[in-house]
Amino acid sequence: MTLILEAEGLCKRYENHLTVLNGVDIAVEEGEFITVIGRSGSGKSTLLNIVGCLDSPTSGTVRIGGREVNYDDNASLVNFRRHSLGFVFQQFNLLPLLTASENIEYPLLFTGHTRNERKKRAEELLAIVGLEDRASHFPPQLSGGEQQRVAIARALVNRSPLLLADEPTGNLDSQTSFEVFKLMQEINQEHETTFIVVTHEREFGWYSNRTIEIKDGKVVV
Numbered sequence: 001m002t003l004i005l006e007a008e009g010l011c012k013r014y015e016n017h018l019t020v021l022n023g024v025d026i027a028v029e030e031g032e033f034i035t036v037i038g039r040s041g042s043g044k045s046t047l048l049n050i051v052g053c054l055d056s057p058t059s060g061t062v063r064i065g066g067r068e069v070n071y072d073d074n075a076s077l078v079n080f081r082r083h084s085l086g087f088v089f090q091q092f093n094l095l096p097l098l099t100a101s102e103n104i105e106y107p108l109l110f111t112g113h114t115r116n117e118r119k120k121r122a123e124e125l126l127a128i129v130g131l132e133d134r135a136s137h138f139p140p141q142l143s144g145g146e147q148q149r150v151a152i153a154r155a156l157v158n159r160s161p162l163l164l165a166d167e168p169t170g171n172l173d174s175q176t177s178f179e180v181f182k183l184m185q186e187i188n189q190e191h192e193t194t195f196i197v198v199t200h201e202r203e204f205g206w207y208s209n210r211t212i213e214i215k216d217g218k219v220v221v
């Protein structure tokens, strides 16, 4: 058993004395598909942002792939984000002036890949998410579900072993939501990418190996 993520004693307090996370411990094995649930305001996004190196904890430690995240060192955080994880947002966050293919390639501009390597990798990913025929579409020319597929492809482009998604289906209708979950499940099974997905929909729990619930600042067991 190899742990891809270990979070220990994570606390997040804001200056207004609001304690959002109050000692969260999580251990995730490589290849797991985890859903994270909890009431609105319970701290799901806070937790995912900390694990995703987009925010820092007030105290506690996070280890990804056995390496402890140093939240004080911006350069190492950027490096971690580039190589160790992919992030998918509820609002897709695609760059509107780039095509689907260019959006997918975009993270590779910072990792020393040649133009040909980038193009080839984007083609591979478009095939994985079933959008080969939408490569040259701009985001406004894609449906919500298609945009989220592109965002998932972009999050996978660096072959990151860990993919974090914060309500990736929050802006999609229920049929499209199921399709996006099914796609993530297929990628999890075929490519062994570990997924941690925040969702409001308890029913998506059955796509996962395990559901983590956050309540009163802690993980409910």
Ligand SMILES: Nc1ncnc2c1ncn2[C@@H]1O[C@H](COP(=O)(O)OP(=O)(O)OP(=O)(O)O)[C@@H](O)[C@H]1O
Residues within 6 Å of the ligand: 014, 015, 016, 018, 020, 038, 039, 040, 041, 042, 043, 044, 045, 046, 047
């Ligand atoms: N920068 C901030 N300063 C103060 N409080 C904050 C800040 N960011 C978030 N919070 C508070 O932290 C709590 C947790 O927010 P978070 O976004 O993690 O909740 P969530 O579980 O993702 O909710 P939702 O399901 O609505 O997305 C909320 O009460 C929120 O108001």
Ligand SMILES: [Mg+2]
Residues within 6 Å of the ligand: 044, 045, 046, 166
């Ligand atoms: Mg949230």
